[in-house]
Amino acid sequence: MKRICVFSGSNPGNHAEYEQAANRLGDALVTHGMDLVYGGASVGLMGRVADKVLSAGGQAIGVMPRGLFRRELAHTGLTEFHEVETMHERKALMASLSDAFISLPGGLGTYEELFEAACWSQIGIHKKPIGLLNVRGFYNPLIDMLKHTVREGFMREENLGLLVVESDPERLVEGLLNYVPIEQGQKWVELANKG
Template identity: 45%
Template sequence: MNTIAVFCGSGDGALPTYKKGAEALGKELAKRGIALVYGGSCIGLMGAVADGVLEAGGKVIGVLPRFLQDKEIAHPHLTELITVDSMHERKHRMEQLADGFIILPGGTGTLEEFFEVFTWGQLGLHQKPIGILNIDHYYDLLISFFTHMNEQQFLQDKFVSMALVDADPAHLIQKFYTYSPPEVKTFMKKSQS
């Protein structure tokens, strides 16, 4: 595990524990020698997780669309900043660079990023661990919804376990080391006769 991509909010959220949790995750990544791959911003939880890594002497790779760099929200102290043309290219580049993924509290953009890499895992496009850092119970409803999707037979049992959940950064990262991806069958077109 050399790199972990983190998806999270560009705001601090309502509770101070969100920012503290983001900083703690950053410090834990640096402590383990894992580089952070993230959206490249200096604001909100994005800035907090990057600051946590940098303060602990770790490596941070930001991936930022040019239109956001033009708005001067790029973090000024990154190890490396990669600029791309679009939000879609940003996600794709982050996926290429990462050995695993973690989501912190965030809004619709964070959820969109999480569900895209989760779906890619279901389809067998990657076999990387995906974690939910459930700071102060932020994702309790999402976790319950996974159970609901499973009960309603829209999410198979083997895919429910793809989402690794913990409230403690060290425990969550430890789960990454023992993660076994589900077996995924290749989708094939039906033969036409």
């Protein structure tokens, strides 16, 4: 595992713990010799992780669509910066450059990137580990929603294991390194139709 894609907010959030966790994640990546792949911004938690990786001597690779340059403020000090046309191209390139994914707290964009990576894993497009950095229990409501989804019959229980959840950045990186992909059996639809 050489590169980890980090999804995160372009805002820092309302609590200092979020920025502290972003900094600690940057340290953990460099400690393990991993490059950062992310959305390319200089602001919010995105910028904090990139700054920490770079200041610790690591490599940071940004990917950003041209239309977001003003709103997200592209980071000008990255190791590599890839300019793309669309959000779809951004996500596809970030995924192809990465061996794993980590989601820090963030907004709708972060959720959307996280769920796409998880969906792709569920349907077998990739077997890359996906981590949630659950700072301040930020992802607890999401985890509860996924458990509710299982109870209501819209997701297999074993697919909860697609996500490695930790509140500590170092433990999360170690969890990704030790991740064993879930073997997907028959398609959910096939199983449902056999009943």
